[in-house]
Amino acid sequence: MNNYSIAIIGGGIAGSASALRAAQNGLDTIWFLGSKQTRKRSRSQWVANVDNMIGLHDGIVKDQVTKVLKKNKLGEAAEIVEKSHFDINNRLIIKNTVERIQAGYPNVRIIEEEISSIEKIDDNFLLKSPDNNYNSESVVLATGVMDEQPFIIKPDKTGNPVESEKWIYPFANREQVLYCIRCEGHLTRDEVVAIIGYSNIAAELAMMLHERFGVKGYILANGKPIDISEERRTLLHHYDIEIVENPITDIISDGAKQLHGFSFDTRDDILVRFALVSLGLFRVYNDLARQVGARLMDEGLPDEKRHIWINHKSESSVHNFFVVGDAVKREDEPVMKQIYTAQEYAVRAVDTIDNRRRKVLRDNILDNKKPQ
Numbered sequence: 001m002n003n004y005s006i007a008i009i010g011g012g013i014a015g016s017a018s019a020l021r022a023a024q025n026g027l028d029t030i031w032f033l034g035s036k037q038t039r040k041r042s043r044s045q046w047v048a049n050v051d052n053m054i055g056l057h058d059g060i061v062k063d064q065v066t067k068v069l070k071k072n073k074l075g076e077a078a079e080i081v082e083k084s085h086f087d088i089n090n091r092l093i094i095k096n097t098v099e100r101i102q103a104g105y106p107n108v109r110i111i112e113e114e115i116s117s118i119e120k121i122d123d124n125f126l127l128k129s130p131d132n133n134y135n136s137e138s139v140v141l142a143t144g145v146m147d148e149q150p151f152i153i154k155p156d157k158t159g160n161p162v163e164s165e166k167w168i169y170p171f172a173n174r175e176q177v178l179y180c181i182r183c184e185g186h187l188t189r190d191e192v193v194a195i196i197g198y199s200n201i202a203a204e205l206a207m208m209l210h211e212r213f214g215v216k217g218y219i220l221a222n223g224k225p226i227d228i229s230e231e232r233r234t235l236l237h238h239y240d241i242e243i244v245e246n247p248i249t250d251i252i253s254d255g256a257k258q259l260h261g262f263s264f265d266t267r268d269d270i271l272v273r274f275a276l277v278s279l280g281l282f283r284v285y286n287d288l289a290r291q292v293g294a295r296l297m298d299e300g301l302p303d304e305k306r307h308i309w310i311n312h313k314s315e316s317s318v319h320n321f322f323v324v325g326d327a328v329k330r331e332d333e334p335v336m337k338q339i340y341t342a343q344e345y346a347v348r349a350v351d352t353i354d355n356r357r358r359k360v361l362r363d364n365i366l367d368n369k370k371p372q
């Protein structure tokens with residue numbers, strides 16, 4: 001069984017950022033990307049196009065590519081490139097990171113496995129996948145979270161109504177059903193939007209979209225008991241945002257291509273350009289953190305919905321067990337489930353591991369030099 005300086009668990013954005021940092025710091029690393037199953041339930045799969053970050057934009061590459069094409073007298077090709085849009089999404093970012101690491105960093109071993117258990121034994125962590133065991137001095141956990149999905153009743157191909165969350169997926173994949181106000185909220189400028197939710201948080205998001213972008217809209221409780229304060233109800237009324245209690249009975253769309261709205265049994269259809277899901281989290285993938293006894297946040301919630309506590313170095317309450325990405329919460333700042341925060345937490349974690357490893361190297365040298 002090999003012994004690594006750092007084991008990174010998770011092949012999402014936070015895992016990728018950690019792996020690249022570990023690769024570039026020269027750390028002896030093992031990176032677990034997860035399995036088909038864990039990948040399917042990860043948030044990275046849902047991101048269609050990232051456009052809330054400077055630098056991550058197709059314009060930068062297009063500019064350079066068209067210059068090269070024009071220089072080589074390939075004007076027609078340059079025109080095609082200029083007119084095209086190239087989505088940049090998490091899947092592409094992760095694939096590119098894996099390829100870069102495979103091509104240039106032999107200090108990183110990449111494994112497509114899910115880690116099913118973890119144990120701290122003295123100063124080491126023993127990690128088990130269904131088929132193998134691994135040993136590491138430190139761990140960076142980056143297993144993410146999953147959003148609660150709306151269950152919608154919709155007729156299937158035979159006309160029978162089926163209640164499922166699967167009806168929403170095609171529109172989520174096309175960035176018409178949104179999940180992240182900081183990442184995708186700007187798309188809704190001047191549009192009509194349905195916020196699917198029933199809580200004060202849903203009300204806050206609806207108000208925020210109206211105040212920022214003039215969004216008109218609805219809060220669709222989809223049959224759930226509404227839990228929105230009087231003060232917020234007054235503001236929503238002022239902003240002309242209607243709260244609709246009725247269960248959704250159909251999605252109005254062009255097949256799976258374009259969302260147009262929602263139907264209900266006892267009221268008129270609602271036509272919208274976007275829907276934003278605000279139902280909270282279905283899961284925080286904190287199982288491995290719980291196995292090593294790491295402290296959790298969000299007291300009062302069921303364990304599987306609690307974020308993992310970290311400090312400013314992204315370290316959990318367990319020494320050398322770091323957690324990064326969407327699964328964490330800090331006491332001193334609001335939750336920031338974003339690509340750039342995942343990267344920042346990742347760099348803090350891996351640099352701390354690197355600092356500790358190098359300190360041990362130096363201490364050993366100085367110890368050996370001491371007069372006996």
Ligand SMILES: Cc1cc2nc3c(=O)[nH]c(=O)nc-3n(C[C@H](O)[C@H](O)[C@H](O)COP(=O)(O)OP(=O)(O)OC[C@H]3O[C@@H](n4cnc5c(N)ncnc54)[C@H](O)[C@@H]3O)c2cc1C
Binds near residue numbers: 038052338
């Ligand atoms: C629809 C949508 C759009 C978004 N758009 C943007 C955007 O435009 N800009 C932005 O900044 N942010 C955006 N976000 C947020 C961003 O995608 C997340 O912050 C980011 O994906 C979090 O990365 P993560 O690595 O923590 O988790 P994830 O991306 O969810 O990755 C978790 C990884 O862990 C793996 N895993 C899980 N369990 C195990 C296990 N036991 N062993 C091994 N591996 C395991 C999974 O396979 C997966 O690879 C968006 C989110 C959503 C849902």
